[in-house]
Structures are given as structure tokens and as C-alpha cells.
Amino acid sequence: xxxxxxxxxxxxxxxxxxxxxxxxxxxxxxxxxxxxxxxxxxxxxxxxxxxxxxxxxxxxxxxxxxxxxxxxxxx
Amino acid sequence: xxxxxxxxxxxxxxxxxxxxxxxxxxxxxxxxxxxxxxxxxxxxxxxxxxxxxxxxxxxxxxxxxxxxxxxxxxxxxxxxxxxxxxxxxxxxxxxxxxxxxxxxxxxxxxxxxxxxxxxxxxxxxxxxxxxxxxxxxxxxxxxxxxxxxxxxxxxxxxxxxxxxxxxxxxxxxxxxxxxxxxxxxxxxxxxxxxxxxxxxxxxxxxxxxxxxxxxxxxxxxxxxxxxxxxxxxxxxxxxxxxxxxxxxxxxxxxxxxxxxxxxxxxxxxxxxxxxxxxxxxxxxxxxxxxxxxxxxxxxxxxxxxxxxxxxxxxxxxxxxxxxxxxxxxxxxxxxxxxxxxxxxxxxxxxxxxxxxxxxxxxxxxxxxxxxxxxxxxxxxxxxxxxxxxxxxxxxxxxxxxxxxxxxxxxxxxxxxxxxxxxxxxxxxxxxxxxxxxxxxxxxxxxxxxxxxxxxxxxxxxxxxxxxxxxxxxxxxxxxxxxxxxxxxxxxxxxxxxxxxxxxxxxxxxxxxxxxxxxxxxxxxxxxxx
Numbered sequence: 001x002x003x004x005x006x007x008x009x010x011x012x013x014x015x016x017x018x019x020x021x022x023x024x025x026x027x028x029x030x031x032x033x034x035x036x037x038x039x040x041x042x043x044x045x046x047x048x049x050x051x052x053x054x055x056x057x058x059x060x061x062x063x064x065x066x067x068x069x070x071x072x073x074x075x
Numbered sequence: 076x077x078x079x080x081x082x083x084x085x086x087x088x089x090x091x092x093x094x095x096x097x098x099x100x101x102x103x104x105x106x107x108x109x110x111x112x113x114x115x116x117x118x119x120x121x122x123x124x125x126x127x128x129x130x131x132x133x134x135x136x137x138x139x140x141x142x143x144x145x146x147x148x149x150x151x152x153x154x155x156x157x158x159x160x161x162x163x164x165x166x167x168x169x170x171x172x173x174x175x176x177x178x179x180x181x182x183x184x185x186x187x188x189x190x191x192x193x194x195x196x197x198x199x200x201x202x203x204x205x206x207x208x209x210x211x212x213x214x215x216x217x218x219x220x221x222x223x224x225x226x227x228x229x230x231x232x233x234x235x236x237x238x239x240x241x242x243x244x245x246x247x248x249x250x251x252x253x254x255x256x257x258x259x260x261x262x263x264x265x266x267x268x269x270x271x272x273x274x275x276x277x278x279x280x281x282x283x284x285x286x287x288x289x290x291x292x293x294x295x296x297x298x299x300x301x302x303x304x305x306x307x308x309x310x311x312x313x314x315x316x317x318x319x320x321x322x323x324x325x326x327x328x329x330x331x332x333x334x335x336x337x338x339x340x341x342x343x344x345x346x347x348x349x350x351x352x353x354x355x356x357x358x359x360x361x362x363x364x365x366x367x368x369x370x371x372x373x374x375x376x377x378x379x380x381x382x383x384x385x386x387x388x389x390x391x392x393x394x395x396x397x398x399x400x401x402x403x404x405x406x407x408x409x410x411x412x413x414x415x416x417x418x419x420x421x422x423x424x425x426x427x428x429x430x431x432x433x434x435x436x437x438x439x440x441x442x443x444x445x446x447x448x449x450x451x452x453x454x455x456x457x458x459x460x461x462x463x464x465x466x467x468x469x470x471x472x473x474x475x476x477x478x479x480x481x482x483x484x485x486x487x488x489x490x491x492x493x494x495x496x497x498x499x500x501x502x503x504x505x506x507x508x509x510x511x512x513x514x515x516x517x518x519x520x521x522x523x524x525x526x527x528x529x530x531x532x533x534x535x536x537x538x539x540x541x542x543x544x545x546x547x548x549x550x551x552x553x554x555x556x557x558x559x560x561x562x563x564x565x566x567x568x569x570x571x572x573x574x575x576x577x578x579x580x581x582x583x584x585x586x587x588x589x590x591x592x593x594x595x596x597x598x599x600x601x602x603x604x
Binding site for chain 1: 159420427
């Protein structure tokens with residue numbers, strides 16, 4: 001989880017990613033951030049997030065994103 | 076069969092009657108038969124093309140479904156014996172196979188669209204190049220362009236991609252898939268529906284429901300009002316200016332930009348109101364295509380509110396796959412260490428945006444003006460995104476501006492004019508002419524002439540202008556109210572007022588719709604795409 005929090009904080013140091021749960025709905029993460037996260041997840045976790053998983057529910061919080069990474073890694 | 080023809084009104088009456096009379100498990104068959112009758116009016120040749128798309132998509136989706144089923148069964152059967160790496164490897168191999176099947180379907184169907192819609196454009200461009208070297212060139216093919224082919228091809232290919240992604244199960248009944256491809260109200264100008272959101276509502280039986288029926292019909296009449304009373308009337312003035320563009324330079328260009336914005340809004344949203352209204356009257360829910368686009372404060376916001384289903388299609392099936400494909404992820408990681416995280420993401424996102432907007436442009440039409448229009452939209456979005464840090468600094472300096480109504484109005488007007496300006500490429504249909512006219516607009520000559528009565532020499536009389544202005548005021552009021560509340564739900568509580576307003580709207584359509592001797596309402600703008 002810490003690895004993911006580091007990736008997210010690198011994009012928006014001012015946001016508390018441990019508690020924020022509306023990253024997409026509140027417009028904190030934009031399309032550029034998503035592109036960056038998907039590529040960082042690929043390089044750091046060796047997990048490819050497929051296009052159909054790029055939906056607000058999976059990116060609204062660090063917890064949701066971590067769950068997605070874990071699920072994709074285990075599948 | 077245009078929505079504005081008497082034949083269509085008669086067809087719709089019979090269709091609705093037949094639909095409710097055949098209530099039951101097989102009610103959807105009535106819709107399928109009706110949709111094919113509707114499409115047959117466009118010509119039997121067109122029917123052949125829609126049948127080919129349906130049949131090929133059915134076969135490909137079934138093959139995809141079978142491949143997914145086999146993959147799941149194998150993984151389940153070997154759950155205990157396969158380790159993580161083996162499972163991943165098997166899945167990657169299966170996905171590759173599935174992708175090849177999908178590509179066959181996409182190439183075949185987009186190939187048909189490309190040949191029919193773009194071969195003449197391609198040959199003309201090749202001929203221009205050959206001409207530079209003194210060559211003769213090839214004969215420009217004149218091929219049939221089936222009605223609504225861009226819409227039904229994109230909608231059906233979206234379905235194929237969703238099956239490939241495992242988001243929806245392939246439809247087992249080819250007749251049901253045929254209905255999804257050909258559902259008549261949305262066939263010619265969208266909205267472009269997702270299978271997952273339209274199919275359940277399309278196939279389930281719907282009893283006659285007075286509330287849904289009256290809501291649907293109210294929306295249909297509202298659509299006709301926008302199209303026949305406003306859009307077709309504005310078109311007269313536009314056509315006068317477009318018949319001789321050089322005569323109408325200066326301030327007339329600005330007038331044209333504003334008029335075209337009104338016309339395309341009334342025409343396209345009117346057409347979509349008719350489409351959604353017809354479906355609603357039958358109890359079928361279609362996706363909304365507009366969300367008060369002219370109140371957008373930025374180009375990005377505008378594109379989230381205008382032609383929503385098309386934007387969603389391009390985002391989900393073109394932008395996201397390109398931006399997240401492995402070579403792009405590697406490119407992003409490669410750039411990160413050299414130019415920084417944000418800049419690296421921009422390289423990837425902007426590359427995907429340029430491709431997406433190029434395709435969006437050419438989807439609208441096989442002509443350079445559409446391609447330039449798409450790329451200009453992309454350029455504006457990229458520039459505003461790059462200037463985002465400056466905007467943030469500006470707003471931090473003047474925090475009260477964000478909630479200020481006048482500033483909001485200024486931003487909305489700026490977006491309206493900017494979008495109108497690049498949309499005028501669509502009017503002049505020629506890139507060089509459009510750029511020349513933009514240059515001429517900067518002189519602002521002719522303002523006095525327009526205000527001094529020039530506007531009355533564009534084919535419209537004073538009554539027409541009053542009707543247009545009143546129509547715009549009504550559209551604006553409805554748009555404002557609908558931002559806060561559901562207009563029809565509010566009226567439902569007041570049945571007398573609702574009946575009076577609906578009748579008034581209908582009378583307006585009948586009495587002041589833009590008919591003439593030998594009436595033939597102009598085609599809806601998006602029919603031609």
C-alpha cells in the first residue's frame with residue numbers, strides 16, 4: 001500500500017490519499033494522472049490495468065485502487 | 076424516411092399501435108420488424124449492409140464468447156495445479172487469440188465503413204498528388220452510403236469490444252442482436268448506446284403506460300418544435316450567407332457562427348429529443364446525449380456535455396486503449412526519468428488525444444474540414460490543459476471569481492464563441508475559405524449594415540426573426556429550469572397546465588413550423604454522418 005501511496009503522493013503531494021475517497025468525483029485526479037498511475041502500476045507492480053477497469057469506482061480512493069491491483073495480480 | 080416526413084408520422088402511429096397490441100414476450104419482434112421496414116425505406120441495398128454487419132458481429136461475438144467460456148473453464152478445472160505465472164501466461168495467450176478474433180470483426184466492419192465512406196475522399200487526395208506531377212489520376216468512385224452506417228457500425232463495434240472484454244455476454248439470438256443494431260428511432264443520428272444499457276430495456280415487454288407515453292410524446296413534440304420552428308428557420312438565413320460567402324464577410328461571419336450554433340443545437344438536440352421521446356413512449360430508456368452544453372465554461376466541459384454518447388465511445392474504445400497499451404506505458408516510464416512525471420503523462424495522453432480527435436473529425440465526414448475541426452478541438456483542449464497551472468494561480472489570486480455569475484457568464488460565452496468559431500468549418504466545408512472568412516471577421520465590417528436592416532435581407536422577415544428569438548428564449552428557459560428540476564415531472568403535478576403547454580407547443584409546430592409550398596423539411600444535420 002505504501003508503494004501505491006508514494007506513487008499517488010508524487011502526483012499530488014497536497015492530497016491525503018489515505019483518507020480521500022472521491023479522487024475522481026471531486027476532480028482531484030484527471031486523465032493525465034490516470035495515464036501516469038496506470039504506467040506506474042505497470043512498472044512498480046508488474047500489473048497491467050486493462051481499459052475496462054479504468055472506471056471511477058476503481059480510482060476514487062487509494063484503497064479501491066489497491067484492491068484492483070491485488071485482484072488483477074491474483075486473477 | 077425522415078423524422079419530419081408525413082410518412083414517418085404515419086409509420087410511427089402504426090408502429091406504436093402494433094407495439095402495444097403485441098404486448099408479451101415476443102413484443103420485441105414487432106420492434107425488429109418495424110425497424111427493418113423503417114430502414115427499407117432508405118433502400119434495399121442499405122438493408123443488405125446492415126444485415127452484413129449484424130451477421131458478422133453475431134458470428135464474431137459468439138466466437139469471442141466461446142473463447143472466453145473455454146478460458147474460464149480451463150482456469151477453473153486447473154485451479155489447483157497451475158501456479159500464478161502459468162495462469163498469467165495462459166491468460167495472456169488466450170487474450171491474444173481472442174484479440175485476433177476481435178480484430179477480424181473490427182477490420183471487416185470498419186473496412187466496409189471505410190470503403191463506402193472514405194474511398195472517394197482518399198482517391199481525390201491521391202489524384203491531387205498525382206496531379207502535381209502532371210498525372211491523370213483515378214476515377215473517383217461513387218458508392219452508396221447506407222443511412223446511419225457510422226452510428227450503427229460504431230454502436231455494434233462497441234458491443235463486440237465489450238464482449239471481448241467480458242463486460243457483456245454475447246447475444247445468443249441473432250434476431251435480438253439485429254434489433255440492437257437497427258432500433259429505428261436511434262438508427263440515423265444516435266445516441267450511440269452501449270449494449271449493457273440498451274439491450275435489457277429493448278427486449279423486455281412493455282405495457283402501455285400513460286405517464287411514460289405522454290412524457291415521451293411531450294418530448295417528441297418539443298423536438299419537432301426545436302427542429303421545425305427554430306432550426307429550419309435559422310437555416311434559411313445561413314444558406315443565404317453560405318451561397319455567396321465572399322459577399323458576407325466581416326461581422327456577417329460572426330452572425331453566421333452564432334446562427335449555426337443555434338441551428339445545430341436546435342436541430343441535433345431536437346432530433347435526439349424525438350428519438351428519446353419515441354423510445355420513452357414505448358417504455359425503452361435511451362442514454363441522454365446532451366447536458367446543457369452551451370453553459371460549459373471550458374472546451375473540456377463542453378465535450379462532456381455535447382454529443383455525450385459519441386464522446387463516451389471515443390473515450391472508452393479509442394483514447395483509453397491507446398493511452399494504456401503496453402508500448403505507451405513503456406514510453407511513459409521511459410519519459411518519466413527524463414522529463415518528469417507530468418510531462419511524460421502528457422506525451423502519452425496527448426498522443427492518444429491527437430489520434431482520438433483525428434478519428435472523431437473523420438467520423439463526422441470524409442473531408443479535410445472535419446479533420447481540421449477535430450484537430451483544432453484537440454489543440455484547444457491541450458493548450459488549456461497546459462495552461463491549467465496558470466489558471467490555478469489566477470484563481471488563487473482572485474478566489475471570489477469562481478462563484479461570480481458574471482465571470483461564469485464570460486467563460487460560458489467565450490466557450491460558446493470558440494466552439495462556434497471552429498464549428499464554422501462545418502458550414503463553409505472548405506478549410507481555406509473558412510480561414511479566409513475568419514480573417515475577414517476580424518475587420519468587423521458590416522456591423523452597421525446588419526443592425527440597419529441587413530439581417531432582414533437574409534431571407535427572413537421580421538416575423539421569422541421574432542419567432543426565432545422567442546424560440547431561443549423558450550429553449551433557454553427550459554434549459555435553465557431543467558438544470559434544477561425535471562420539467563415534465565413538475566408539469567405532471569399540474570395536468571391542466573401540462574395539457575395547455577403541450578397543445579400550445581403542438582400548435583406552434585403546426586402553425587409556425589418552417590413549412591412551405593411543396594414542403595420538404597431539411598434533413599437533420601447528423602443524418603448525413
